Amino acid sequence: MASRTAFRACPLCEARCGLTLTLEDGVVTHVRGDEDDPLSRGFLCPEGASFGRLDADPDRLDGPLRRDGAGHAATSWDDAFAVVGRELRGIMDRHGADAVAVYLGGPVAHGVAGPLYGYPLIKALGTRNVYSASTVDQMPKHVSAGQMFGDPTAVPVPDLDRTHHLLMFGANPAVSNGGLCSAPDFPGRLNAIRERGGTVVVVDPRRTRTAELAGEHVFLRPGSDAFLLAALVQVLFAEDLVALTADEAERLCGLDDVRAFVRDLTPERVADVTGVPAARTRALARDLAAAPSAAVYGRMGTTAQAYGTLASWLVDVLNILTGNLDRPGGVLFPRAAHAPAYRRRRPFAPGRWHSRVRNLPEVMGELPLATLADEIETPGEGQVRALITIGGNPASSAPNAARLDAALAGLDFMVSVDPYLNETTRHADVVLPPPRPSRTPHYDLALPGFTVRNHVRYSPPATPPDRPSEAAIIGRLAVLASGLPGTADDLDEMVIMDTLRKAVAAPGSPVEGRDPDELRKLLADGGPAPLTEQRLDLMLRLGPYGDGFGTDPDGLTLPRLRDHHPHGLDLGPLEPRLDEVLCTASGRIELCPPAFAADTHRLRAALDAERPEFTLIGRRLRSNSSWLHNVPELVGGSGTRTVQLHPGDADRLGVAAGEAVRVTGRTGTVEAPAEPTAAIMPGVVSVNVDHVTDDLDLDPLSGNAVLNGVPVRVERAG
Numbered sequence: 001m002a003s004r005t006a007f008r009a010c011p012l013c014e015a016r017c018g019l020t021l022t023l024e025d026g027v028v029t030h031v032r033g034d035e036d037d038p039l040s041r042g043f044l045c046p047e048g049a050s051f052g053r054l055d056a057d058p059d060r061l062d063g064p065l066r067r068d069g070a071g072h073a074a075t076s077w078d079d080a081f082a083v084v085g086r087e088l089r090g091i092m093d094r095h096g097a098d099a100v101a102v103y104l105g106g107p108v109a110h111g112v113a114g115p116l117y118g119y120p121l122i123k124a125l126g127t128r129n130v131y132s133a134s135t136v137d138q139m140p141k142h143v144s145a146g147q148m149f150g151d152p153t154a155v156p157v158p159d160l161d162r163t164h165h166l167l168m169f170g171a172n173p174a175v176s177n178g179g180l181c182s183a184p185d186f187p188g189r190l191n192a193i194r195e196r197g198g199t200v201v202v203v204d205p206r207r208t209r210t211a212e213l214a215g216e217h218v219f220l221r222p223g224s225d226a227f228l229l230a231a232l233v234q235v236l237f238a239e240d241l242v243a244l245t246a247d248e249a250e251r252l253c254g255l256d257d258v259r260a261f262v263r264d265l266t267p268e269r270v271a272d273v274t275g276v277p278a279a280r281t282r283a284l285a286r287d288l289a290a291a292p293s294a295a296v297y298g299r300m301g302t303t304a305q306a307y308g309t310l311a312s313w314l315v316d317v318l319n320i321l322t323g324n325l326d327r328p329g330g331v332l333f334p335r336a337a338h339a340p341a342y343r344r345r346r347p348f349a350p351g352r353w354h355s356r357v358r359n360l361p362e363v364m365g366e367l368p369l370a371t372l373a374d375e376i377e378t379p380g381e382g383q384v385r386a387l388i389t390i391g392g393n394p395a396s397s398a399p400n401a402a403r404l405d406a407a408l409a410g411l412d413f414m415v416s417v418d419p420y421l422n423e424t425t426r427h428a429d430v431v432l433p434p435p436r437p438s439r440t441p442h443y444d445l446a447l448p449g450f451t452v453r454n455h456v457r458y459s460p461p462a463t464p465p466d467r468p469s470e471a472a473i474i475g476r477l478a479v480l481a482s483g484l485p486g487t488a489d490d491l492d493e494m495v496i497m498d499t500l501r502k503a504v505a506a507p508g509s510p511v512e513g514r515d516p517d518e519l520r521k522l523l524a525d526g527g528p529a530p531l532t533e534q535r536l537d538l539m540l541r542l543g544p545y546g547d548g549f550g551t552d553p554d555g556l557t558l559p560r561l562r563d564h565h566p567h568g569l570d571l572g573p574l575e576p577r578l579d580e581v582l583c584t585a586s587g588r589i590e591l592c593p594p595a596f597a598a599d600t601h602r603l604r605a606a607l608d609a610e611r612p613e614f615t616l617i618g619r620r621l622r623s624n625s626s627w628l629h630n631v632p633e634l635v636g637g638s639g640t641r642t643v644q645l646h647p648g649d650a651d652r653l654g655v656a657a658g659e660a661v662r663v664t665g666r667t668g669t670v671e672a673p674a675e676p677t678a679a680i681m682p683g684v685v686s687v688n689v690d691h692v693t694d695d696l697d698l699d700p701l702s703g704n705a706v707l708n709g710v711p712v713r714v715e716r717a718g
């Protein structure tokens with residue numbers, strides 16, 4: 001049997017390690033780490049090694065399904081699309097554009113099809129009911145970046161490979177492999193910091209595997225990061241540790257406002273609410289200031305909580321005040337090969353519209369997932385009657401998922417682009433399954449902006465797709481939603497010409513003043529490529545490393561990348577580029593955005609508020625999210641459900657290890673065996689599968705759900 005080799009990025013987590021696949025008759029028979037991959041250099045974790053099994057998962061749908069009574073039956077692609085077109089247009093005509101909602105899940109953001117075709121779909125629908133996994137994850141960081149730097153996608157990323165000091169809040173990359181800081185072998189890179197004499201400190205209510213790796217761990221009460229961070233800022237001011245050069249000070253505004261805000265938030269004042277002794281807080285601030293270079297990093301524990309935006313903001317205030325923003329060894333803005341430097345962005349402005357039922361502000365074109373059930377259940381003009389889900393499982397991932405699950409059953413029509421039948425897609429009238437990963441092209445569109453090293457990679461499908469590509473599926477949905485005749489290719493053509501016309505008109509673009517039609521012909525030069533590739537080619541050629549359509553003959557094009565660099569290209573360590581990124585209205589870094597200053601009052605009010613007896617924090621399974629249940633490597637080990645609690649709390653409640661405890665929140669109850677452990681703070685419980693998150697509890701600035709620090713009652717069961 002002829003065997004072939006192909007390269008592609010592992011789709012399982014944000015690290016996106018390079019894989020070398022061996023294929024026989026279109027089946028992946030072997031997986032190795034790709035030693036020539038610019039990011040992962042051969043690293044592969046056990047999950048990644050199971051790619052073949054994930055690819056061949058027998059539960060993957062073979063073709064489209066159509067609801068048939070209570071169940072689903074196979075149908076043809078033509079029939080499936082015909083039903084979708086008819087139903088969607090019917091609902092839009094009868095009830096208006098907002099009657100159709102869209103939900104985009106995690107995996108879409110990391111692929112090619114979601115970023116390239118999701119936006120045209122939303123535009124074609126014209127709906128304001130757009131939801132995504134962002135509002136159960138990292139939206140606060142986008143709001144923070146948007147207000148401070150003008151661009152919500154300009155998230156500063158720790159320079160993991162050069163920093164001397166990493167201070168991590170609410171991140172467990174030893175298990176998660178990292179998020180908004182993509183780095184294959186994150187644990188290895190943490191070890192390397194220590195090996196070169198640096199320090200890693202983890203602030204977390206639980207002593208995680210990452211905390212053990214780090215060596216230094218600080219217990220902190222769930223949801224109190226903003227207080228601790230404010231106290232660290234306070235110490236920097238009070239002890240004259242702010243290290244801004246004259247140039248740096250010139251580039252920002254709001255310094256005095258921040259100083260005023262933290263003035264009384266001394267380590268002593270916040271110690272009770274954070275649980276961190278004042279002396280420890282002072283030492284943290286001094287160590288941060290003294291380090292030759294340092295990076296402060298916050299992840300899920302800081303974003304999916306009640307003060308998500310304030311905490312995300314203060315993380316970067318610390319980076320800025322210690323002189324570590326935009327500087328090697330500190331935090332920097334990665335440069336993506338497909339993001340044109342000449343494009344002028346308008347400053348971030350959230351709240352352009354509000355949700356109908358709860359009046360929650362739009363952020364980055366999205367409404368909070370926590371209010372989707374309200375919009376479906378509440379009658380009236382603008383009620384959501386149809387839903388398109390793409391690569392998401394909100395019936396399981398949304399806060400108060402049980403309520404959304406029930407709401408989905410009441411929709412007039414639902415279509416899901418998803419390879420599986422699961423909690424969410426079982427409600428769909430039509431399921432459109434994309435091809436398996438080995439039959440899908442890969443280009444890193446969203447994640448290079450959050451990766452610790454600049455790079456570019458493209459892999460065409462290792463085996464030709466056996467059905468419409470995911471790009472073609474979503475493109476087709478967009479065309480159907482528009483109600484216009486045409487194909488997904490016509491849509492691509494429109495996007496390409498539109499981009500070219502803007503590029504030739506943009507001052508400073510590499511194609512300024514040229515003829516868009518002439519440029520269009522150059523794109524086709526790579527051969528009869530699918531238009532998705534031509535769109536990527538277009539983006540690369542206009543990008544910072546691109547050939548500028550001949551301006552730089554040695555520059556990048558997609559054919560060059562595809563044919564000469566199958567492993568991808570290393571574009572070097574992160575470089576200072578604040579000038580390219582900054583696009584606030586003031587032209588400066590907004591150190592104390594007015595919206596944030598206003599929200600500090602809510603924070604202050606919580607300073608002396610009564611604390612719940614117990615709060616709940618999440619704990620990730622080894623398995624990534626909900627769709628890997630058929631891969632044994634991904635579900636064993638830490639997959640058993642337990643309630644972790646402090647031994648003192650266990651004693652007080654009279655529960656021994658293994659005895660059932662009941663954890664009750666406003667929206668539900670979990671019962672599981674107790675796992676007393678000194679690795680968790682008193683007053684905190686952690687459950688690895690939870691159904692008690694609350695859809696009414698939000699970070700108001702971002703609309704992000706509160707998944708950490710949920711007030712709960714804990715008792716002995718039975």
Ligand SMILES: Nc1nc2c(c(=O)[nH]1)N[C@H]1C(S)=C(S)[C@@H](COP(=O)(O)OP(=O)(O)OC[C@H]3O[C@@H](n4cnc5c(=O)[nH]c(N)nc54)[C@H](O)[C@@H]3O)O[C@H]1N2
Binds near residue numbers: 225302625
């Ligand atoms: N194995 C596995 N890996 C995954 C995933 C998975 O499901 N399984 N999911 C992927 C996804 S979608 C994401 S977004 C990333 C997330 O990546 P991470 O954010 O690194 O992962 P989490 O496990 O959510 O880590 C959050 C940490 O915050 C702590 N924490 C909880 N509340 C607080 C708090 O109030 N303050 C502080 N300081 N800490 C707190 C928790 O104890 C936990 O250790 O992981 C990705 N990787």
Ligand SMILES: Nc1nc2c(c(=O)[nH]1)N[C@H]1C(S)=C(S)[C@@H](COP(=O)(O)OP(=O)(O)OC[C@H]3O[C@@H](n4cnc5c(=O)[nH]c(N)nc54)[C@H](O)[C@@H]3O)O[C@H]1N2
Binds near residue numbers: 106394420434
């Ligand atoms: N209680 C609680 N809730 C949480 C979290 C938590 O820690 N605790 N974590 C939150 C976080 S960080 C996130 S990111 C969200 C995740 O929220 P979601 O993205 O909604 O949930 P996932 O379980 O990741 O669902 C992924 C879906 O994508 C499908 N899929 C897999 N591959 C492909 C593909 O190639 N194409 C398409 N179209 N679909 C594909 C899967 O079948 C599955 O239906 O959940 C959030 N919700």
Ligand code: SF4
Binds near residue numbers: 012015016044185
């Ligand atoms: S770390 Fe993530 S991307 Fe790398 S092999 Fe493991 S699962 Fe795949």
Ligand SMILES: [Mo]
Binds near residue numbers: 137
């Ligand atoms: Mo996530």
